[in-house]
Amino acid sequence: MNVGIVAAGPVHDIPDLKKVNHIDYWIGVDEGANVLYESGIQADLLTGDFDSIEPNRLESIKQNTKAINQFSSIKDETDLELAFLEAIKLKPTTVYIYGATGGRLDHAWVNVQLLTMFAEKHLDAWMVNSQNEMTVKYPGKYELNKDLSYPYISFLPLSEVVNGLTLQGFRYTLEDQDINQGSSLTISNEWSEKKGTYFFNSGILLVIKSRD
Incomplete structure (x- = not known):
């Protein structure tokens, strides 16, 4: 199973998801849920606090989603870390993460470090933007x-x-x-x-x- 995770990064840095045809299971993270919705892709799971999405739009998105994990905005983990934990449970072949770079440098840098969560489990995971694909590996x-x-x-x-x-x-x-x-x-x-x-x-x- 190939899992696609769409985070809340700048939309201009996310490849055209309509052309991505190798994903079996989609996870939308906070504003990433809206990106999937705008791309005409039904999310298998939405996760996050969704505090950045207007309530009426969020209701429409939820109706086009198979499952939702909604959390308080006050929590120890970032929304993306919670999405990574959900992806690991699926025991995927490969994970592709979109919208996790660009914008705030603190978010981008911690997101790169979070790739170690997959490396520790010997899972193949790639963070993708318009110009790069990156992964983290252990020995x-x-x-x-x-x-x-x-x-x-x-x-x-x-x-x-x-x-x-x-x-x-x-x-x-x-x-x-x-x-x-x-x-x-x-x-x-x-x-x-x-x-x-x-x-x-x-x-x-x-x-x-x-x-x-």
């Missing part, structure tokens, strides 16, 4: 098919250091290299083969596919 070996939509790929430490990073099938290869947080060594790589492989021994790695 292991991974393969990525060449993506013509995103010609550049970067491997950045989310932890203080990523130990033993090896890159194969990319234009700039590495062999058992330690990468410290703040280093630009692994920015803007490219695929040299149809499939690239990367693996590392310890740390937390942020992988970003990008286009200009």
